[in-house]
Amino acid sequence: MSSHLLSVDSLSRDYVDHLLRVASRMEPIASRRKVTRVLEGAVLGNLFFEASTRTRISFNAAFCRLGGSVCDTTGFTFSSMAKGESLYDTSRVVSGYVDAIVMRHPEQGSVAQFAEATHVPVINGGDGPGEHPSQALLDLYTIDKEFTRLGKSLAGAHLLLTGDLKYGRTVHSLIKLLSLYAPLRISLVSPPGLEMPSALIDLVESRGHRVEQRDSLLGDFGDLDVVYATRIQKERFTDEMSESFAGVSQEFTVNRAFLDRHCTPTTMVMHPLPRDSRPGANDLSVDLNGDSRLAIFRQTDNGIPLRMAIFATLLEVDELIERDLRDVRWFVPKTIGVDDAPYQGS
Amino acid sequence: MSSHLLSVDSLSRDYVDHLLRVASRMEPIASRRKVTRVLEGAVLGNLFFEASTRTRISFNAAFCRLGGSVCDTTGFTFSSMAKGESLYDTSRVVSGYVDAIVMRHPEQGSVAQFAEATHVPVINGGDGPGEHPSQALLDLYTIDKEFTRLGKSLAGAHLLLTGDLKYGRTVHSLIKLLSLYAPLRISLVSPPGLEMPSALIDLVESRGHRVEQRDSLLGDFGDLDVVYATRIQKERFTDEMSESFAGVSQEFTVNRAFLDRHCTPTTMVMHPLPRDSRPGANDLSVDLNGDSRLAIFRQTDNGIPLRMAIFATLLEVDELIERDLRDVRWFVPKTIGVDDAPYQGS
Amino acid sequence: MSSHLLSVDSLSRDYVDHLLRVASRMEPIASRRKVTRVLEGAVLGNLFFEASTRTRISFNAAFCRLGGSVCDTTGFTFSSMAKGESLYDTSRVVSGYVDAIVMRHPEQGSVAQFAEATHVPVINGGDGPGEHPSQALLDLYTIDKEFTRLGKSLAGAHLLLTGDLKYGRTVHSLIKLLSLYAPLRISLVSPPGLEMPSALIDLVESRGHRVEQRDSLLGDFGDLDVVYATRIQKERFTDEMSESFAGVSQEFTVNRAFLDRHCTPTTMVMHPLPRDSRPGANDLSVDLNGDSRLAIFRQTDNGIPLRMAIFATLLEVDELIERDLRDVRWFVPKTIGVDDAPYQGS
Numbered sequence A, B, C: 001m002s003s004h005l006l007s008v009d010s011l012s013r014d015y016v017d018h019l020l021r022v023a024s025r026m027e028p029i030a031s032r033r034k035v036t037r038v039l040e041g042a043v044l045g046n047l048f049f050e051a052s053t054r055t056r057i058s059f060n061a062a063f064c065r066l067g068g069s070v071c072d073t074t075g076f077t078f079s080s081m082a083k084g085e086s087l088y089d090t091s092r093v094v095s096g097y098v099d100a101i102v103m104r105h106p107e108q109g110s111v112a113q114f115a116e117a118t119h120v121p122v123i124n125g126g127d128g129p130g131e132h133p134s135q136a137l138l139d140l141y142t143i144d145k146e147f148t149r150l151g152k153s154l155a156g157a158h159l160l161l162t163g164d165l166k167y168g169r170t171v172h173s174l175i176k177l178l179s180l181y182a183p184l185r186i187s188l189v190s191p192p193g194l195e196m197p198s199a200l201i202d203l204v205e206s207r208g209h210r211v212e213q214r215d216s217l218l219g220d221f222g223d224l225d226v227v228y229a230t231r232i233q234k235e236r237f238t239d240e241m242s243e244s245f246a247g248v249s250q251e252f253t254v255n256r257a258f259l260d261r262h263c264t265p266t267t268m269v270m271h272p273l274p275r276d277s278r279p280g281a282n283d284l285s286v287d288l289n290g291d292s293r294l295a296i297f298r299q300t301d302n303g304i305p306l307r308m309a310i311f312a313t314l315l316e317v318d319e320l321i322e323r324d325l326r327d328v329r330w331f332v333p334k335t336i337g338v339d340d341a342p343y344q345g346s
Helices: A013-030 A053-065 A087-097 A110-116 A133-150 A169-178 A198-206 A239-246 A256-262 A296-314 B013-030 B053-065 B087-097 B110-116 B133-150 B169-178 B198-206 B239-246 B256-262 B296-314 C013-030 C053-065 C087-097 C110-116 C133-150 C169-178 C198-206 C239-246 C256-262 C296-314
Strands: A043-048 A069-074 A100-105 A122-127 A158-162 A185-189 A210-214 A224-229 A263-270 B043-048 B069-074 B100-105 B122-127 B158-162 B185-189 B210-214 B224-229 B263-270 C043-048 C069-074 C100-105 C122-127 C158-162 C185-189 C210-214 C224-229 C263-270
Touching (some): A013 A053, A013 A133, A013 A296, A053 A069, A053 A100, A053 A296, A053 C069, A053 C087, A087 B053, A087 B296, A100 A110, A110 A122, A122 A133, A133 A169, A133 A224, A133 A263, A133 A296, A158 A169, A224 A256, A256 A263, A296 C087, B013 B053, B013 B133, B013 B296, B043 B087, B043 C053, B053 B069, B053 B296, B069 C069, B087 B110, B087 C296, B122 B296, B133 B169, B133 B296, B158 B169, B169 B198, B256 B263, B263 B296, C013 C053, C013 C133, C043 C053, C053 C069, C087 C110, C100 C110, C122 C133, C133 C296, C158 C169, C198 C210, C224 C256, C256 C263, C263 C296
Parallel strands (some): A100 A122, A158 A185, A158 A224, A185 A210, B043 B069, B158 B185, B158 B224, B224 B263, C043 C100, C158 C224, C185 C210
16 A cells, blocks of 8 residues: 555654655745656646635646646546545545645544545645644744754754644644654644644643743743634634633734734744635734844745655655656746845755 | 547457556556656547536546646536536647547437537547546456456456346446457346346347346355445336335445355455445445455556546557656555555556 | 727737737647647636627637646626625636636726736726727737738728727727827728718828728729728617618628729728628628638637736736747648638648
8 A cells, every 4th residue: 555644643753854854855846947747747636625726726736847647636526526536436446547646634533544545645735623634743844944054953943833732633733743743832822712732732731841831922932933813703603712812812923023022033933824814814914024034925835846855755756856867858947036035045 | 630538339359458558558657656748738628517525536646647738627518618618628628738628418419419519539438427537447457457467367267247238328338349359258146126137237248258147146156256246226117116126225235244144255356436435325345344355446446547648648648658657756656555455556 | 907909999019019920820829730838737717797609719729729728717807796795806716726817797987897806817808888909909910920921011000990989999909009000091981970080080190191981882992901890789779770770781881892993903892890790780791611712710719818818918927939839740720611711820
């Protein structure tokens, strides 16, 4: 049976290190300075049972840049499943058509179930409240890349995670990955009722990290290396929580004023996106647009090389990339915008 | 004007033989041991006016593996047709954009009508109760490949077709194709009211085959070489038929007990898929999962090389494949699962 | 920031000339006599927020024929925009995934707004009542190509534009492009209330062209070189207009009788398509089907090389095409149908 990428839980430090290294090798292709044809003849089944246009495009583009082709599927279900076909049959059939599968589905566990019947690698592109491992990996890759560029070390770094830490699958996966690395100082800030699950905190602390919980962004944090913000969805609230949150919502907003108080010129401000830019949305503020510390688009940009690395590793062509890289005949590297710190290039 | 693949009716024995031979040549590419770029620069219009995710993916992947690119379209109609555009205009316009068209449409005859205005080959991917020639061809290819592997000959083989033989377009097309081959013994088993049309039986008998009809899977059939099951949809029934079927539905179920009674270790159990796995569905039983005689996934797997052969033949590159085959730089051939007999390879 | 193709307004005569020249170089690829891989490794984001199957396929196929890959998106909105994401964020994120974007959207100005945040070229594939520049460019390319083939000169040519000249964005863009060229005689024929906006007529006249307006296709026009018809949609009418139009609708129909009166053997009959072929549709008549002067399918065919030229120019590989052209290993050039005058080839 094939190996899959279903969860960050099963990932070792060595495997993650390898992925980040391969992702770094992919940069010249992602920024179209080089071309590879290493996946020529290979086909990706990009199965989105739940809408997520950008994640779909990101996986699609990553596979294409390796020289492969993509079959996209969107919509709640396969037409054959509506006719009573089992997930087992659907999965086994599709795995005969393609060489790898990315699947997103609203139900937790469905992707893992799908993977059981396939003969090809399956990547979890998000299964509802479950996992979305490539998001956490690209976040980690972004942090690692930026720290390397700045000559900073992860050891002893101070990271702040804020927003909905109870339901946000992104922060759960990210903190698990981070806990594989050198001792960190992690500050967790959330409104009462949306705290990080204690089992997860226990896990992180058991790995030697220092975790601190607070219920406001006011007060002193010292210098922060990374601020990772997520949206607080009022829909999550009980009536009681709504009332108590009403007066203090400003205490959970990452905006320019917050950066002025707690951040250095090299602090990274991150977010899993999309962010809700509507007024009163309790999300990362748009008043940071244009600030070079805002790393949110570097995160999404990094999704391409990181996802290329996932494909290359699962399909076992990661070692072949080196000798398959060729100079392109067209030399218009992608420009990086004013809101972005320059890529490190390679 | 271009040649098309609209129906099995027009196919000669020679043409079918050629297709199967070309499909066999495609196996190393389908199992990614080789790569070809013979359709580089070519574009397929994969037009699905009716949902059929897997058939769409299968055609898409087959075209990509030949080095081509695919434009997918799903949904009931072209937006321009909603504005009053004739099928003629739509068809002619699209044929200027692409090099080949696969079309699936709920209305019988619509694909043939579409083909009239095009300058490129059109493949019928299923037109409602009409035809779905690539399905019958991949079924035949699967039988031929398996017989060859087992050293068996089609001459004198005993095939049983069961289920809804009246409305099932798949069995109609398949029996027509089979009738081009050496004398066969064909048993047809269906509930009263869902028998194979007599005109079709006459045709098959006129070509020298021995056809026998029954109304139950109980009783003695002797050793069977192939069992081809299809679903019995109760929606097809009149009230009277429903009543008489209620007591005997078990007599039409292909399951392990049936195999124990009538089958040998080399009997193939086939089905056009999808099969309805819901309880009481009157379809091929899931208790056969894992039995190596269950050929249903070998059928779908074979859809790729067979559809590659269709494209290569219609676009007249079937002779070019040989010299265009190249070794791949990545050597991870697809694994075949425990429910599958080993591929013959090539 | 990248350059875009958002409107014909900003196009200079030199730029248009260059585009047409590049399009002409693309012909051997579009008719699959040659293959290029000049955009290998590049990915197009083909974003259709409004259904337009054929325009989507045309852009898709054009990009593929240059060796690139395509991510298609259809549907009213990005899933992330439904969650409150700003157009800015969506646009910036997608521009990090792909190398070029085609966007169609029902709201005027939305494509230009989208383009502001991207780092890659954006092509307007139609923004509601706004612009659809590639349509006007392919119309101009068709006229230029046909005139060249016939040894005719645009200088002094007589063009008739008829139908809904008030709301038809196609004729607005086309007349702007035409006005960049040698002095023309332009006849405009529309029902009262659907006349070409006077500002546009002023612009064209200020560039030295002779414009004449009429309210019927009856009467004498002299010999016409080009007849460009568009549909008159009754939905545009006020009650009063409906009444007055009822008796005279035949006076606005381009059909065989009209051609017999005013056209020569080399007059071109054009239409932006789709045309409404339903009875009483007030659109270009189907009684012209099969007449070699009907250029409507040559227009759509020409959409491929013209759109290839747009991509090549915006991505700055237009000069590379020449040395990147390679003979194909498969030599089945596309056939041109009986309703088409022969291509000029190259």
